[in-house]
Structure formats: structure tokens, C-alpha cells
Amino acid sequence: MDIANYLMNILAQGSEFDPNKFNNFMIIGYFVMWIIVMIYIGSLANRQRNIREEVKLLRQLLEEDEEDQ
Amino acid sequence: MAARIERANLDRVVPILNWIAGITVIVCLMVIFFYAPTEFTMGNVQRIFYFHVGSAWVAAIAFFIALLSGIAYLRNPVRTWDTIAVGSVEIGLVFTSMTIVSGSVWGRPAWNTWWIWSPRLTSITVLWLVYVAYFMLRGAVEDEDRRGRFSAVYVIAGFVTVIITYLSIRLLRDIHPVLIGESSEAAQGLQEFSGFDSAKMGITLTVAVITFSLLYLAWLANRLRLQRMSDEASNLKVRVMSRLQH
Numbered sequence: 001m002d003i004a005n006y007l008m009n010i011l012a013q014g015s016e017f018d019p020n021k022f023n024n025f026m027i028i029g030y031f032v033m034w035i036i037v038m039i040y041i042g043s044l045a046n047r048q049r050n051i052r053e054e055v056k057l058l059r060q061l062l063e064e065d066e067e068d069q
Numbered sequence: 070m071a072a073r074i075e076r077a078n079l080d081r082v083v084p085i086l087n088w089i090a091g092i093t094v095i096v097c098l099m100v101i102f103f104y105a106p107t108e109f110t111m112g113n114v115q116r117i118f119y120f121h122v123g124s125a126w127v128a129a130i131a132f133f134i135a136l137l138s139g140i141a142y143l144r145n146p147v148r149t150w151d152t153i154a155v156g157s158v159e160i161g162l163v164f165t166s167m168t169i170v171s172g173s174v175w176g177r178p179a180w181n182t183w184w185i186w187s188p189r190l191t192s193i194t195v196l197w198l199v200y201v202a203y204f205m206l207r208g209a210v211e212d213e214d215r216r217g218r219f220s221a222v223y224v225i226a227g228f229v230t231v232i233i234t235y236l237s238i239r240l241l242r243d244i245h246p247v248l249i250g251e252s253s254e255a256a257q258g259l260q261e262f263s264g265f266d267s268a269k270m271g272i273t274l275t276v277a278v279i280t281f282s283l284l285y286l287a288w289l290a291n292r293l294r295l296q297r298m299s300d301e302a303s304n305l306k307v308r309v310m311s312r313l314q315h
Contacts, residue, residue: 019107022114022178029117029174040163051298058305
């Protein structure tokens with residue numbers, strides 16, 4: 001009788017709740033989101049660096065030209 | 070107003086905004102992982118929800134600001150409005166990509182599938198493609214004035230996809246839950262949680278939305294500064310060319 005009750009309880013309640021059951025999906029989700037963020041920040045930084053170098057070079061050219069004159 | 074956003078002001082504001090956004094992101098992550106309660110059915114994976122919904126909301130705000138900038142550009146064709154629209158669409162696309170990816174990863178344990186062509190997922194895919202095409206349109210038009218006008222009209226029309234995406238789960242039967250407002254019986258979201266835990270989840274979600282809004286502002290300021298630097302480079306090129314001709 002006790003065994004039957006025990007089995008009925010298991011069937012009624014299902015398995016124990018485990019909050020860490022899907023942790024790997026949480027890690028994958030945050031990892032991929034951060035990759036997207038980092039790619040965008042990297043692209044912004046890269047574009048800024050390229051234009052800064054371009055501006056620096058152009059200023060240098062103008063200065064050299066003014067010195068020659 | 071838009072024309073008065075000068076490079077010197079941006080140089081001062083951008084680092085401050087970057088720091089504020091960075092600190093807020095750290096605070097947001099701490100709130101998500103140490104303050105928000107663990108959801109009963111899904112466990113810890115539900116913590117994706119805060120970034121998923123936060124990024125989706127701020128993407129919609131970014132596209133709305135692009136729409137407003139498009140209208141402002143058509144009324145007064147100032148370069149800054151165009152730059153705000155481009156920056157907003159760019160950032161909106163980053164947040165939409167985050168929403169799609171996080172939704173897919175969360176969908177696997179929640180729905181037992183990475184992807185399903187439900188109305189919400191289909192409409193957000195269309196939205197993403199429409200805003201990607203915005204950059205293709207810009208790349209295809211060389212004349213700056215025409216590019217600005219065409220882009221403004223496109224970004225105004227493109228906002229329809231945001232409205233369709235928002236309404237899709239409210240008007241059509243969908244596996245995706247409705248978080249805010251009226252919903253059909255088939256689609257219920259956080260309504261199953263109540264009391265203190267629900268309030269904690271609400272606070273965490275608010276923190277996430279504020280964080281993404283600040284991140285959007287910081288990135289937009291960076292994008293504006295980038296445009297100013299690009300303008301400066303163009304002016305210098307013109308000066309160098311005229312010197313070479315003399």
C-alpha cells in the first residue's frame with residue numbers, strides 16, 4: 001500500500017524542480033548576445049580609429065604644404 | 070537644435086555616456102543574476118528574458134526615433150537628422166539581432182525548438198530584413214541629398230514592420246506569449262506569476278530597459294561623433310585637393 005502511494009506521489013508530482021536544468025542555454029544566450037554587442041562596439045571603434053588616422057594624415061599634408069609655401 | 074550638436078560637445082559627452090552605459094550594464098547584470106527571483110518552471114534560463122525583452126523594446130524605440138528623424142529630415146533637410154536616423158537604424162538592428170538570437174536560445178528549452186515560423190517570429194524576421202535593406206538603399210544612391218530623402222521616406226514606411234511585429238501576437242494565434250496588455254487565452258506571459266516575485270521581475274525588467282536605453286544613447290552619440298569626424302575628413306580632403314591643384 002505504501003509503495004503504491006509512493007508511486008502515485010511520484011506520478012502526481014513529476015520530477016524534482018531543478019533551476020539549473022537549462023543553465024547551458026542561459027550561458028549560450030548571454031554569450032551570443034555579448035558577441036553581437038562586442039562586434040558592434042568593435043566596428044564603431046575601428047571606424048573611429050580609421051577616420052582619426054585619415055584626419056591626422058590630411059592635417060599633416062596641409063601643414064607640410066603650408067611650410068613649403 | 071540638431072544642427073547645434075557640435076563635434077566639441079560630442080567629444081565631451083561621448084566618454085561620459087560610455088562610462089554611464091558601461092556601469093549601468095554591470096548593475097543590470099547584477100540585478101538580473103542576484104536580485105531577480107528564479108522562475109519556477111524554466112529555472113535560471115528565464116533570466117534571458119530581461120535582455121530579450123529589454124533589447125526588443127529599445128530596438129522599437131530606436132526605430133521610432135529613426136522614423137521621427139526621417140520626418141524631421143523631410144521637413145528640414147539637415148544632415149544631423151539623417152545621421153540620427155542612420156545611427157538609430159544601425160543600433161536598432163543590433164538590438165533586434167540580440168532579441169532574435171536570445172529568443173531562439175530561450176525557445177529551445179521553452180518550446181523544444183530553436184525556431185518556428187509563427188506570426189511573431191516571421192514578422193520580426195521581415196522587420197530585420199527591411200532595416201538591413203535600408204543600408205542597401207543608402208549604398209545604392211550616390212547623391213547625398215537624394216540619399217537623405219529616399220532614406221527618410223524608406224525609414225518612415227519601414228516602421229510599419231515594427232507595428233506589425235508588435236500587433237502580431239495580439240491579433241493572431243501565436244506560440245509567443247503576450248507580456249503587456251490584452252491577450253488571447255492561448256498566449257499568456259508573465260501573468261502566471263504574482264505577488265513579490267512578480268514585482269521583483271518587473272523591477273529587473275525596468276532596469277534592463279533603462280540600461281539598453283542608455284546604451285542606445287551612448288552608441289548614438291558615438292555614431293554622431295563618427296559622422297562629424299567623417300565630415301571633417303571630407304572638408305580636409307577638399308582643402309588638400311584644392312592645394313594640389315594650385
